Amino acid sequence: YNVGGTWHTTIAALANRIGQILDVPVIIPKEGAGGLPGAPTDVWLSCTRFQQEFGSRDAVPLEEGLSRTIEWQQFLYRT
Numbered sequence: 143y144n145v146g147g148t149w150h151t152t153i154a155a156l157a158n159r160i161g162q163i164l165d166v167p168v169i170i171p172k173e174g175a176g177g178l179p180g181a182p183t184d185v186w187l188s189c190t191r192f193q194q195e196f197g198s199r200d201a202v203p204l205e206e207g208l209s210r211t212i213e214w215q216q217f218l219y220r221t
Contacts, residue, residue, distance in 0.1 A: 146186065146188060146189055147201045148189075149203075158170075160208060163208060163212055164212065
């Protein structure tokens with residue numbers, strides 16, 4: 143499942159937050175600089191199917207989920 147939460151964010155805001163956590167610069171192209179014609183401007187992931195199958199679950203806040211995912215990836219791919 144692609145499971146969302148109850149928050150809403152943009153790809154740019156998400157990229158910037160990940161950049162802050164990793165302490166790396168994030169370069170976001172200017173609008174219209176190579177965007178895909180017909181690409182959606184807003185995407186919202188629904189939890190409806192997940193909740194129907196598994197019932198209501200407590201969501202992990204976005205900030206915590208990002209930090210935990212980054213920590214896990216760093217553990218998996220450490221060199």
